[in-house]
Amino acid sequence: MASFKSTKIPIYPKLGEKVTPDTLYWKNYKAPVQIKEFGAVTSIDFSSLAPHNYAVTASTRIHIYGPFSTEPVKTFTRFKDTAYSGKFRSDGQLLVAGCEDSMVRLFDVSGKVALRVFKGHTKGVHVTDFTSDCYHILTGSDDYTCRLWDIPNSTELTSYKEHTDYIRCGITSKLNRDIFITGSYDHTLRVFDARVEKSVMTMDHSQPVESVLLYPSEGLLVSAGGRYVKVWDLLKGGQPLVSLKNHHKTVTCLSLSSNGQRLLSASLDRHVKIYNTTNYKVVHNFDYAASILSLALAPDDESIVVGMTNGVLSIKHRKSPEEKREMAGKQRMQPVYRIFVKGRNYVPKKDDFLVSKPVKSHLAKYDKQLKKFNISKALDTALESWRRNRKPEITVAVMKELDRRGTLKNALAGRDEQNLSQLLNFLIGNVVDPRFTPVLVTATEMILDIYQAVVGQSSVVDRQLVRLQELVEREVDYQQDLLEVLGMLDTLFAASLPRKEVPCPGSSRPNGLAEGSLGAPGPQLKAA
Numbered sequence: 001m002a003s004f005k006s007t008k009i010p011i012y013p014k015l016g017e018k019v020t021p022d023t024l025y026w027k028n029y030k031a032p033v034q035i036k037e038f039g040a041v042t043s044i045d046f047s048s049l050a051p052h053n054y055a056v057t058a059s060t061r062i063h064i065y066g067p068f069s070t071e072p073v074k075t076f077t078r079f080k081d082t083a084y085s086g087k088f089r090s091d092g093q094l095l096v097a098g099c100e101d102s103m104v105r106l107f108d109v110s111g112k113v114a115l116r117v118f119k120g121h122t123k124g125v126h127v128t129d130f131t132s133d134c135y136h137i138l139t140g141s142d143d144y145t146c147r148l149w150d151i152p153n154s155t156e157l158t159s160y161k162e163h164t165d166y167i168r169c170g171i172t173s174k175l176n177r178d179i180f181i182t183g184s185y186d187h188t189l190r191v192f193d194a195r196v197e198k199s200v201m202t203m204d205h206s207q208p209v210e211s212v213l214l215y216p217s218e219g220l221l222v223s224a225g226g227r228y229v230k231v232w233d234l235l236k237g238g239q240p241l242v243s244l245k246n247h248h249k250t251v252t253c254l255s256l257s258s259n260g261q262r263l264l265s266a267s268l269d270r271h272v273k274i275y276n277t278t279n280y281k282v283v284h285n286f287d288y289a290a291s292i293l294s295l296a297l298a299p300d301d302e303s304i305v306v307g308m309t310n311g312v313l314s315i316k317h318r319k320s321p322e323e324k325r326e327m328a329g330k331q332r333m334q335p336v337y338r339i340f341v342k343g344r345n346y347v348p349k350k351d352d353f354l355v356s357k358p359v360k361s362h363l364a365k366y367d368k369q370l371k372k373f374n375i376s377k378a379l380d381t382a383l384e385s386w387r388r389n390r391k392p393e394i395t396v397a398v399m400k401e402l403d404r405r406g407t408l409k410n411a412l413a414g415r416d417e418q419n420l421s422q423l424l425n426f427l428i429g430n431v432v433d434p435r436f437t438p439v440l441v442t443a444t445e446m447i448l449d450i451y452q453a454v455v456g457q458s459s460v461v462d463r464q465l466v467r468l469q470e471l472v473e474r475e476v477d478y479q480q481d482l483l484e485v486l487g488m489l490d491t492l493f494a495a496s497l498p499r500k501e502v503p504c505p506g507s508s509r510p511n512g513l514a515e516g517s518l519g520a521p522g523p524q525l526k527a528a
Contacts, residue, residue, distance in 0.1 A: 007367055009394055032315060037058035037061075037312070037313055041056060041057070046297075046298055047092040048088070060082060060083055067302070068317065078113065079097075081124075090130065094115075098124070098127065104125055104139050117154075118154065120159075123142035124141065125139050126169075129171060132176065132177045134151075136150060144167065146167055157194070163188065164184075167183070168210060171212050173218055181212055182212075183210070185208040207228055208226065211254045212224075219234055225251065227250065229275075230242065230243050247273065249268035251265050252267060255295050258299055263275040264295060265295075267292060271285055271287060272304075273285055292309075301318070375402055381398075383423065383426060412443065420461055424461065427444055
């Protein structure tokens with residue numbers, strides 16, 4: 001007696017993502033390490049000096065973490081209210097931070113007590129940064145003013161009140177100690193020169209500005225606000241170059257890779273987008289569990305640190321060469337038993353007798369029911385929710401097998417409202433899939449033949465039948481449109497082909513007539 005042959009499930013090609021050098025580069029980070037902070041993480045800043053510690057501003061504290069530590073190596077808690085914008089100086093020795101109580105505090109990284117407290121703002125200070133000469137501090141506040149402070153004398157040098165709304169971002173030039181840029185909720189970006197009494201350049205972002213970033217050459221400025229990331233050419237008077245709209249919610253922060261060739265933007269939509277700065281196309285994407293407020297990339301690109309609204313700090317470290325080799329070794333196939341017994345280089349001899357071990361085949365549940373001729377139960381098993389949603393090819397293969405046996409119509413008959421509804425849902429979701437259409441169209445015709453007498457008795461089934469009809473009609477229209485387009489393309493291709501004259505054999509002229517015969521009169525009939 002012949003053994004039962006299991007249902008053959010066709011293997012369809014998977015449409016995977018295109019693997020690019022960027023994909024390999026950005027996927028070369030380990031699983032994230034998560035640290036719970038005391039509140040939403042509003043700012044992250046890396047020290048420019050090795051070992052590149054980073055300052056995390058959350059709630060009323062600033063924590064300093066080492067590159068691989070999960071516990072803070074230093075904590076500053078001398079804040080009476082929410083702290084903002086903890087920033088390192090370029091030498092890594094000092095740290096400045098704003099606060100909701102309108103004061104600006106300057107800390108020695110090796111100490112605990114504030115070295116300086118700058119008073120002058122009347123509302124919360126959300127922006128702080130050091131100038132390139134390391135002796136001045138830039139601050140921006142919700143009182144609409146931005147100010148420059150002198151560190152040695154603890155005095156205010158100058159103040160500008162040109163913005164008409166909260167100042168929530170700002171950056172100083174690393175090439176010129178007098179130049180700095182601020183962004184405000186009044187939708188504007190302003191470039192200031194400390195040697196001049198008012199701003200020297202203004203740009204309209206058209207959205208409340210959340211973050212600004214300067215390229216290393218400082219010829220280009222990047223701003224983020226609303227769903228937009230915009231690039232401005234400062235050398236051409238603030239001319240807009242690119243406007244990117246790849247996020248679904250407000251973009252909150254920006255960062256740049258160490259070589260300046262990749263731009264990173266993070267948003268409240270829980271995504272980090274990575275752009276190629278040559279053509280500003282998205283080359284990679286990171287997903288996170290909560291809305292993102294802050295983002296920083298280590299100066300050597302070895303770590304990506306993200307702060308979220310739920311107080312979670314996520315750190316991704318780049319894999320070391322040893323870890324790469326270890327992962328590659330784990331992926332290699334383990335040696336089989338015969339290698340351990342006879343060695344890797346063993347070659348069978350001519351007189352060896354191979355004893356094969358019978359392989360026991362395990363039938364799937366639907367195959368067991370098909371073997372017992374329980375065709376309705378086999379179809380029910382193939383229509384189980386997880387199977388029809390995740391692996392519809394199995395359901396279609398069972399239907400194809402039943403149709404081959406001539407029992408598909410019997411398996412479809414005798415169903416109640418719930419089972420018929422599940423079946424129609426599956427058809428609606430897959431009937432227009434080119435892989436399944438030949439089988440499912442046959443099943444659809446059988447269902448209409450079987451249940452046409454009960455149409456109108458169930459509102460649920462009636463609605464699904466109407467949806468199925470609309471779906472098929474729309475697909476037919478698409479196919480007709482495609483055929484028309486194909487006809488047009490055939491005509492265009494035919495017209496674009498060069499015309500070639502084909503000479504006839506035995507004649508030197510292309511039309512097959514002998515030379516001199518073109519004007520020769522034809523034969524004449526003589527009168528009788």
